[in-house]
């Protein structure tokens with residue numbers, strides 16, 4: 001399903017309404033959260049719903065998509081801190097129920113496996129919010145990787161590091177080089193996927209996602225295989241659709 005909406009606010013409200021439905025059906029649902037700018041309007045809409053008493057995350061678990069490797073625990077760009085600031089601390093989820101892959105573990109291979117197991121043991125993700133990179137990545141699954149991967153340690157491409165340098169004083173040398181990320185196979189296990197893309201910079205990735213063939217060169221295209229995937233985009237991000 002593709003929804004072309006007027007602006008970020010409309011996109012955020014549409015996705016928040018879907019999340020509300022999931023939690024109405026089962027208050028113990030698990031929400032998959034993403035960092036970056038794309039989900040911010042959704043988080044704002046969710047916070048409004050919680051404040052209005054129309055939605056509660058008190059029995060929910062949040063699962064993050066990814067995390068930098070080796071970033072200082074207190075760094076504001078550490079994804080766990082971003083998720084706490086942007087959404088978790090502003091709603092009624094128990095902070096203990098906010099989970100992410102541990103990019104600072106001594107044994108990263110063990111940590112990524114444990115994360116995949118934790119998602120399964122907690123009942124899986126009911127709805128996953130996603131952004132998309134200008135190169136078609138979702139989470140930190142960069143072009144050329146496996147389409148069926150599980151949570152793993154990854155290397156960030158130059159493009160993604162450049163895209164994210166704005167969060168590190170515009171200094172590429174400060175952007176971490178490695179990450180831990182849910183794999184495409186892990187993401188595809190979520191029962192529902194909602195992807196947000198806005199702006200001209202995402203238009204090519206959106207065109208590949210919607211109209212291209214499934215290819216590891218455009219990782220998000222794997223979403224075409226998902227039984228319940230929706231994308232929410234603005235006119236600029238839709239501008240390369242036929």
Ligand code: F6R
Pocket residue numbers: 033034035036037038039065066130131132133137138139140
């Ligand atoms: C974030 C993530 C990334 C972003 C993508 C788009 O957890 O996994 O895949 O969703 O890089 O970022 P924004 O939304 O900032 O354009």
